[in-house]
Amino acid sequence: MIQIAVLGYGVVGSGVLEVLQTNRESIDRRAGKEIRIKYVLDRREFAEDPVSSILVHDIEPILNDPDVKVVVEVMGGVEPAYTFVKEALLRGKSVVTSNKELVAKHGPELLQIAREKNINFLFEASVGGGIPIIRPLNQSLTADEIYEITGILNGTTNFILTKMKEEGLPFETVLKEAQDLGYAERNPEADVEGHDACRKIAILSSLAFGMHVDFEDIDTEGITKISQVDMAYAAKMDREIKLVATSKKKDHEVWARVSPVLLHMDHPLSNVHGVFNAIYVKGNVIGDVMFYGKGAGKLPTASAVVADIIDAVKHLQRNIMAFWSTEKMELLDIRHAPAQYFIRIAYTDVKVAMDLVENLFGKVDFIQLKEATDEIGFITNEAIENELIEKIEKLSKSTGIKEVRNKIRVE
Numbered sequence: 566m567i568q569i570a571v572l573g574y575g576v577v578g579s580g581v582l583e584v585l586q587t588n589r590e591s592i593d594r595r596a597g598k599e600i601r602i603k604y605v606l607d608r609r610e611f612a613e614d615p616v617s618s619i620l621v622h623d624i625e626p627i628l629n630d631p632d633v634k635v636v637v638e639v640m641g642g643v644e645p646a647y648t649f650v651k652e653a654l655l656r657g658k659s660v661v662t663s664n665k666e667l668v669a670k671h672g673p674e675l676l677q678i679a680r681e682k683n684i685n686f687l688f689e690a691s692v693g694g695g696i697p698i699i700r701p702l703n704q705s706l707t708a709d710e711i712y713e714i715t716g717i718l719n720g721t722t723n724f725i726l727t728k729m730k731e732e733g734l735p736f737e738t739v740l741k742e743a744q745d746l747g748y749a750e751r752n753p754e755a756d757v758e759g760h761d762a763c764r765k766i767a768i769l770s771s772l773a774f775g776m777h778v779d780f781e782d783i784d785t786e787g788i789t790k791i792s793q794v795d796m797a798y799a800a801k802m803d804r805e806i807k808l809v810a811t812s813k814k815k816d817h818e819v820w821a822r823v824s825p826v827l828l829h830m831d832h833p834l835s836n837v838h839g840v841f842n843a844i845y846v847k848g849n850v851i852g853d854v855m856f857y858g859k860g861a862g863k864l865p866t867a868s869a870v871v872a873d874i875i876d877a878v879k880h881l882q883r884n885i886m887a888f889w890s891t892e893k894m895e896l897l898d899i900r901h902a903p904a905q906y907f908i909r910i911a912y913t914d915v916k917v918a919m920d921l922v923e924n925l926f927g928k929v930d931f932i933q934l935k936e937a938t939d940e941i942g943f944i945t946n947e948a949i950e951n952e953l954i955e956k957i958e959k960l961s962k963s964t965g966i967k968e969v970r971n972k973i974r975v976e
């Protein structure tokens with residue numbers, strides 16, 4: 566029998582207990598050993614819950630107990646998770662985590678400790694909820710040189726954008742629903758400002774390119790500026806607005822970003838709705854591979870955590886290699902990367918505005934909505950980001966233009 570400890574009894578933690586209980590027999594069979602939870606750590610009391618018989622409020626009994634072979638960290642946040650996880654690894658206990666903040670910030674160091682101790686630090690649930698993506702990058706796509714990863718990596722924002730579009734609901738109402746469903750982070754700014762997706766693409770890029778991609782270097786923009794008017798333009802252009810995280814490698818240069826993107830309907834990510842996430846990976850040998858599933862929520866995330874627990878139990882005292890060195894990867898400044906934008910401008914005279922736009926951006930197609938009578942939209946041609954931003958600045962200062970109301974990337 567293998568004893569484990571679960572740190573955190575929130576949405577994911579309670580899901581882990583539920584999955585281990587529901588599929589107990591098949592899980593034990595697959596692990597080759599019985600897996601039993603000896604401790605659950607949480608600051609709170611859960612008087613009416615059977616968990617109270619194994620609940621502790623202090624990490625020490627867990628760290629000091631030689632019977633605990635695997636520690637499952639599902640608390641979230643960098644501290645105290647980092648201190649607990651590092652200490653557990655140093656004491657020879659494998660760690661499974663769903664904590665993307667922890668993995669993005671300290672992943673290479675924690676992987677190195679696990680390697681030195683011949684144990685494991687596993688984090689499948691940190692990206693894409695229930696979707697297997699870490700294991701494929703580490704173990705299945707290793708024959709390839711990966712040159713692009715693009716994905717919808719945040720369930721909350723995808724849920725919000727889908728509901729805003731399909732039900733015309735306001736942003737705040739849908740965010741509240743995502744929180745009630747357990748999708749959103751404790752501080753939902755992490756979701757809606759793109760920080761969560763940023764950490765996830767940093768993790769995937771680090772694994773794909775083998776060096777440490779620092780999430781703080783990734784250009785990140787959230788969905789808070791997306792309005793129902795933008796949605797109406799998107800529909801008119803036969804496009805979907807999605808929060809897309811991407812990293813691309815070309816000639817040894819890597820650039821990465823997170824931002825809302827207007828995707829054409831034939832783009833594989835345009836049909837990913839609600840809490841679903843999808844990630845496509847491009848490799849020089851395999852071509853395109855796509856992964857799809859529920860990206861947030863109690864049971865999908867717990868499913869990935871428990872799969873890692875099984876792997877940790879199957880590989881006690883045998884490190885599963887992950888290719889993510891502590892060496893930092895310098896990213897190409899996004900301002901030098903190619904870009905294309907949809908831009909909406911409010912005008913005083915439409916003819917003057919259209920001439921100004923075409924003088925700056927060359928020939929473009931204009932889009933006008935019946936319901937937005939004082940503005941017009943257009944899509945630029947592809948150019949280097951810097952040049953486009955300069956032109957948008959110039960446009961916003963031109964006589965005849967009242968304001969640039971929004972700019973959204975196009976792919």
Ligand code: HSE
Nearest residue numbers: 719720721748750861
């Ligand atoms: N808040 C995250 C999301 C949870 O919405 O995707 C899963 O990482």
